[in-house]
Amino acid sequence: MPGGTSKAVLRRLGDSRFSTVYFRGEGIDIGAGGDPLFLYSEQFPLIRKLRVWDQGDGDAQTLTGLADESFDFVHSSHCLEHLVDPAEGLRNWFRVLKPGGHMVLLLPDEDLYEQGVFPSTFNADHKWTFTISKAESWSRRSINVTDILGGLGGAAEILKIELLDAGHRFRLPRFDQTLTPTAECGIEIVLRKRMPDELIKKGRLPPDGRLSPDDIFVLTGLR
Secondary structure, eight states, X not given: OOOHHHHHHHHHHTSHHIIIIISOEEEEEETOTTSOGGGGTTTSTTEEEEEEEXXXXXXXXXXXXXXXTOEEEEEEESOGGGXXXXXXXXXXXXXXXXXXXXXXXXXXXXXXXXXXXXXXXXXXXXXXXXXXOXXXXXXXXXXXXXXXXXXXOTTEEEEEEEEEOTTOOTTSOXXXXXXSSSOOOEEEEEEEEOOHXXXXXXXXXXOSSOOOHHHHHHHHSOO
């Protein structure tokens, strides 16, 4: 069956921001395994260069040897759940992202993937489960995505948190639905690293200045 990155391609092509905004410049694909993003570079032509970081390159939790703010985008599909300390890993992934750059993550959703059982019977190396936000979870190792993203501080602009349940069949008894061609059983996150001036202004505000009446007419067709 295709991996998480492969399953996401057609869905992402329906959102032009992936090909024009999120995946552009020089990026890093953390924990790519046998399903790297570079296989789909034809679909995302603004990618200039893509480094794969996998087990042979070092610990994905620390990214030792990679300089701060060295990549235009960071991509990771189903890696964070394998780390001993996902919060530290996420901080280091954010550390190597340039201001103005984007991070795109795929994580398993605990209800759609583990389905009430942990340790996971579908992937024994999963050290954590993830949910977008719950007051309580059946999993003793559950992490709220909203909480862990909040730990990145004010520089993290969260653009998207989406439960990928479109291909999930809720009426079926418990089994690993990612073994089917359609089910993603995950959570997709897109965030942006704010520019220094945005932190000063406390938001992504328009540049200083005023549009002339002629500019407004060109943009809107209204006088």
